[in-house]
Amino acid sequence: MTMLSRVAERLFWMARYLERAEDTARLIHAYTHMVMDIPKGSAPDWDILVRILDAEPLFEQNHRAYNEQNVLRFLIADLDNSCSIYHAIRAARENVRTTRDVLPEEVWEHVNELYLYAQEYAEKSVGRRNRHEFLETIIARCQMINGMIVSTLPRGHAYRFIKLGKLLERADMTTRVIDVGAAALLGDERHHSTVDPLIWASLLKSLSAMGAYRREIGPQVGAAPMVDFVLRESKLPRSVKFCLNGMRQELAPLKNNKDALELLDQARRKLSRFDPEIRTREELHAFIDQFQARLITLNGTIETTWFLTDQA
């Protein structure tokens, strides 16, 4: 059974947006906790969250101050911001609305419910009081939808393009999580040896990777091992390496996959040559930036190869 190019494209984006909603929720969740743990004065500013998503221009169109309220409204409830949770969920729903015929029926029902939930609660959950519950619900519901897809969707093109979208988005978001760490600790005046491990640990938690890290590496969280773990631990489902390997698996059986595979393998080689030990934080940030650019190019190649093909 084949698949319409348009449908493949919408599934791919549905998966990207769902993953984006979940990952943004994870990031905000972890960041909020981290800020509460760190003594006033040493805590990093809220603008980091906007910066690592490369969303400053959009933010500054409507807001002057990078305070907690503004940043979180922007990331949770702002419909004009394609990084916001509410926007991502709405976009995911629009994509499912037009592809329900190839998905298990429950997927539509649950994405629709997720949307109705976000519609009702996003704005009310900007403040700290309700934020926690909102973010946890978003994460749990996204995971439930993912679980439904994994456990009921036949392994055909629908699954393939959903997985590609999900892993591409996840790889990108995982690099951004590392970028939070790099950015938070970038300035020397903020650098504080007691704060450092707290930040890296909370980032690990945002990836649900704290337990795995403890078992694999130990309870002490240092910058270099954490970065290495999150980038290159092939057994960790949210690591960049895991995402790239998973994408390779799905690209391999597709027709006309030469360009995409080549880009993917280049990215994998870059990743394996990366040495976390010798990097300064500026270099780490630069590496992440370049890596994100690679992922954008890969996305473009997937689009032109399978989505926008002119076959007439």
Add this chain to the structure above:
Amino acid sequence: MNKSWKNYDPGSFFDELITPNGKPRVAARPLVNLLQNLSHEELSNCRSAAELAIRDMGISFTIYSEGKNIDRAWPFDIIPRVIKAKEWDKVRLGLAQRSRALNCFIDDIYNKQTILADGIVPPEIVLNSSDYRPQCAGVSPRHGAWAHICGSDLVRDKNGKFYVLEDNLRVPSGVSYMLENREITKRVLPELFENYSILPLDDYPSRLHSTLASLSPQDQGRPCIVVLTPGIYNSAYFEHAFLAQSMGAELVEGNDLFVSDDDYVYMRTVDGPIRVDVVYRRIDDSFLDPEVFRKDSALGVPGIMRAWKAGNVAIANAPGSGVADDKVVYAYVPDMIRYYLKEEPKLASVKTYLCTNEKDRNYVLENLDKLVVKPANESGGYGLMVGPHASKATRAKFAKLIKENPRNYIAQPTLALSTAPTFVDHTVEPRHLDLRPFILHGKDTWVTPGGLTRVALTKGSLVVNSSQGGGSKDTWIVENNK
């Protein structure tokens, strides 16, 4: 007993569930007994559960108004309508007969036109219809079948007799709501299903699939069937997606398809172009092919008419089928049945006055306050006048319209539409309703057990269209109950 049932009074109308002396009809007895024992609170809870199910299932229809698309939840009444299987059997046979005759008619009109030559139907009525498509002349689709999916609107008069009000042969919609209504009832009133043997509806998608498959130009292998939708902003998009999914067919938009130089239709896929055998199109003829019909159509597929005429693809319903959907042509259906099938009509039609005919026209103009006036080619309840409910000014407006363009109007007596108990606000009250069964016609003919019951939620109103504030009910065809 819940007191709103005690006060329930359908007046002089035929009520689907309650007899004139206030007792439930035999087939409705277990249903009414159960409902009578529910308090208002329990009924309200059922309704809330139904609303929740509708919201969760995402059953919606879109209304286009004031430049905005509004996605509305599907208005549903929890009290089902019950019809005895024995009674339904006669209706079913009548509908199948009608569908066969209508298909013979369409095939005849685009080929030999014997019915016109024999003087049964006046040629100018057919050939001047805005739904007659000269571009379709000379085409002979498989099995002589043109109107593969037909939705006929039935009403009952004050004696409970069924009449066909109109046949929708272009792109009839509503079947998914019929199926979803049953799903909702199963969720909110599951106990009712213990006491009844209700004919199931859920094989509609597989019946539709076999009907469509029987049209495929290739007999080898599994045919490639697609549902062609105008897209997410169409009021029936939900249904298009629903049908595609339940048939396991591709839901396509115009730009997913293309016709290549070999006059075959292909769809664009991640594996490259794939040949399409059957297009179940849910867009109007006029938008189907910009090479042949409206040139500005971005919804259609350029060249698809070429492919269809070459016999390389089947289109359901076939282009041009709407010619038999015209309300003037409707008046001749009983004659068609006699002419093509040599049978007497098994299902009554409503007396129809044709404004082209001078005697009829004069009668219509003199009796506008008693009649329903309908435009010949509109659907969805637009542009129609219910005489007894219309103002003087509206009647004068319609008198003028009829005189200016008699071909475009017909009139029918105002029927005393049947009612059924409907849970509105906080009481159970009678509301008028109709019924749209669906008839599939390919290699074989098949009629849905029941159909979509549409109910006018406004007190006294006879307009049941969802675009005009109508709701719907689950419809049960029940075999002898204990």
